[in-house]
Amino acid sequence: MNKILFLLFLGLMACSKPVSKEKEQIVEASCGQCQFGLKTQKGCDLAVRIDGEVYFVDGAHIDDYGDAHDENIGLCNAIRKAKVKGKIEDNKYKASSFEIIE
Template sequence: MKKLIFIFFLGILACANPKEKTQLVEASCGQCKFGLDSQNGCDLAVKIDGNAYFVDGAKIDDFGDAHDENIGFCNVVRKAEVTGKIEGNRFKASSFKIVEE
């Protein structure tokens, strides 16, 4: 019986998705500022633990003109509070909020 319970809980753990977490990250254009080259054009990316990931769930122009000299993601790296998780080589965002400094 103990083995059956152990196998049951092991199965649950194996099928569980990683939980989303909220964290403060750097956000910018993946191509212009973070050196990502896996896709063409300017796209929103975040840097988490030194690694850059393109973002699903938010777009680069959702926060103003991406090419604006002062706040555009193609010209500056900004701080953002994000909630989500990394899946594959992408960050799946359920919330994305710019933190003004």
């Protein structure tokens, strides 16, 4: 009986997804559509580029950081640096903190 329970436990562990931990990092942030070329959503939405991959952001909005269409610093016209904390989940970046630093 103990062997069966042990094998069942090992099987469950092998099938479970690893839990992604939140990580603080510096990323590129901009409009996913205007600057990063994403086409899976309509309109202008905040996105980040991490290790060459681009993800839309949940937990922060493009308009939280000024006029997105400002000619010089708007996120639809410029790629900026951001200090973020969060994790990638379901092909989106789930942000618990998001701060434009440049």
